[in-house]
Amino acid sequence: MHQPTAAMLVIGDEILSGRTRDANAHYLAGQLAGAGIRLTEIRVVPDDAPVIVDAVRELAARVDHLFTSGGIGPTHDDITADCIAEAMGASIGVRDDARAILEAYYRPGELNEARLRMARIPEGAMLIDNPLSQAPGFTLGNVHVMAGVPSVFRVMLDGLLPRLEGGPVTLSHAFRVMLPEGELAAPLRQLAETHPQVSIGCYPFFRLGPGATLILRSADPVRLAAAAAEARAMLAERVAPEEIEETPPVNNPE
Amino acid sequence: MHQPTAAMLVIGDEILSGRTRDANAHYLAGQLAGAGIRLTEIRVVPDDAPVIVDAVRELAARVDHLFTSGGIGPTHDDITADCIAEAMGASIGVRDDARAILEAYYRPGELNEARLRMARIPEGAMLIDNPLSQAPGFTLGNVHVMAGVPSVFRVMLDGLLPRLEGGPVTLSHAFRVMLPEGELAAPLRQLAETHPQVSIGCYPFFRLGPGATLILRSADPVRLAAAAAEARAMLAERVAPEEIEETPPVNNPE
Numbered sequence: 001m002h003q004p005t006a007a008m009l010v011i012g013d014e015i016l017s018g019r020t021r022d023a024n025a026h027y028l029a030g031q032l033a034g035a036g037i038r039l040t041e042i043r044v045v046p047d048d049a050p051v052i053v054d055a056v057r058e059l060a061a062r063v064d065h066l067f068t069s070g071g072i073g074p075t076h077d078d079i080t081a082d083c084i085a086e087a088m089g090a091s092i093g094v095r096d097d098a099r100a101i102l103e104a105y106y107r108p109g110e111l112n113e114a115r116l117r118m119a120r121i122p123e124g125a126m127l128i129d130n131p132l133s134q135a136p137g138f139t140l141g142n143v144h145v146m147a148g149v150p151s152v153f154r155v156m157l158d159g160l161l162p163r164l165e166g167g168p169v170t171l172s173h174a175f176r177v178m179l180p181e182g183e184l185a186a187p188l189r190q191l192a193e194t195h196p197q198v199s200i201g202c203y204p205f206f207r208l209g210p211g212a213t214l215i216l217r218s219a220d221p222v223r224l225a226a227a228a229a230e231a232r233a234m235l236a237e238r239v240a241p242e243e244i245e246e247t248p249p250v251n252n253p254e
Numbered sequence: 255m256h257q258p259t260a261a262m263l264v265i266g267d268e269i270l271s272g273r274t275r276d277a278n279a280h281y282l283a284g285q286l287a288g289a290g291i292r293l294t295e296i297r298v299v300p301d302d303a304p305v306i307v308d309a310v311r312e313l314a315a316r317v318d319h320l321f322t323s324g325g326i327g328p329t330h331d332d333i334t335a336d337c338i339a340e341a342m343g344a345s346i347g348v349r350d351d352a353r354a355i356l357e358a359y360y361r362p363g364e365l366n367e368a369r370l371r372m373a374r375i376p377e378g379a380m381l382i383d384n385p386l387s388q389a390p391g392f393t394l395g396n397v398h399v400m401a402g403v404p405s406v407f408r409v410m411l412d413g414l415l416p417r418l419e420g421g422p423v424t425l426s427h428a429f430r431v432m433l434p435e436g437e438l439a440a441p442l443r444q445l446a447e448t449h450p451q452v453s454i455g456c457y458p459f460f461r462l463g464p465g466a467t468l469i470l471r472s473a474d475p476v477r478l479a480a481a482a483a484e485a486r487a488m489l490a491e492r493v494a495p496e497e498i499e500e501t502p503p504v505n506n507p508e
């Protein structure tokens with residue numbers, strides 16, 4: 001029942017300056033949840049080599065898989081590959097397999113010095129396919145280095161993820177009611193105490209009035225169903241059954 | 255010319271599980287940029303007390319301002335206020351000023367034990383107004399604790415930010431051209447070397463063909479204008495002037 005753990009390192013000044021809203025962390029979070037890999041941290045750092053190197057060392061040591069996005073293009077601000085190599089103690093240079101991919105993609109004469117930087121891959125790394133714009137990502141140790149452009153990040157992750165060992169998938173069971181969370185807090189606390197293996201979250205919203213979404217989560221379908229039954233009964237004491245919007249697990253393996 | 259620094263700590267299982275896409279970090283990033291405060295890190299952590307306490311200690315020690323979002327509601331999974339108190343070595347309990355705000359908002363009998371949790375404020379903290387749903391945030395030392403619901407986060411930040419001392423605003427000058435970044439990389443590297451005080455980023459996009467957005471950033475309008483003039487000339491050697499989409503700084507104080 002071990003769930004592998006993961007962290008995400010988003011690299012890029014443009015996120016921290018507010019110019020760009022990161023989309024990759026959210027996409028990764030959803031994909032990892034479906035694969036039974038538990039995402040424990042997302043961190044966004046600037047294009048600053050010492051900061052990137054420190055973050056890679058710290059996070060790679062703490063989780064089973066570290067995913068990075070950004071900074072692997074041809075321009076001077078693309079420093080991720082070199083930082084990963086430094087953090088992991090690997091040498092780095094233009095590698096023949098990566099160069100061959102770029103040579104096949106560009107027209108003769110187009111593969112200039114800057115573009116060749118995209119073939120700089122640390123020694124010992126395994127390439128990650130990029131069917132969209134060819135320049136590959138790579139996996140070095142437990143660090144998976146991918147592009148920042150969302151469409152490229154997605155195709156890279158979609159190719160990579162099936163190769164990683166997942167754990168039991170966390171299932172979620174949701175209830176949505178038009179009740180303020182302040183009235184649900186006491187019974188929910190009791191529910192959480194009775195079912196310590198089920199994670200119970202309550203998320204308020206305001207739409208014509210105060211409402212709340214309860215999310216029960218567990219990798220164990222039996223325990224989840226037991227907690228959900230109690231939650232349903234608790235809500236039915238407060239609103240009519242037809243006013244409870246219920247979403248049972250979609251990936252239930254049973 | 256000192257720019258204060260900041261970090262953002264997003265607290266919530268729902269972001270890491272992929273259920274919710276965080277909106278607060280991006281909003282904060284844009285607001286801080288406009289206020290001349292430099293955001294140096296965004297971190298997302300789960301609803302896990304020791305992890306939150308460690309992150310608060312580490313980040314609060316490193317930046318001028320730490321902003322947090324999430325975990326200050328009435329339910330059992332809302333543990334942020336207690337974690338902040340622990341991290342900063344402050345005691346915590348229901349405070350009269352916060353209780354008075356809630357008493358004025360709820361109808362008689364509605365202010366139950368769970369809702370009173372929202373009046374738990376660390377000793378020595380200053381309340382942050384919440385004109386939307388009343389339950390306040392707070393500032394303790396250099397940590398600003400706000401709600402996770404985006405509409406509430408925004409009104410809290412909008413009230414708080416004018417009270418914080420900003421630095422010189424970083425101005426940005428953008429160019430957008432339909433040229434692949436691989437052809438711009440060499441001249442951009444040279445531009446970056448000639449103008450070390452101007453940060454130069456290159457962001458590729460694909461729309462009917464490969465294009466790139468160059469972003470030049472600096473708090474110094476004179477240096478920025480000099481670098482922008484060189485960038486414009488460099489681009490004009492490659493495409494017709496009418497094919498260069500240029501966005502000069504909007505907040506230029508000159």
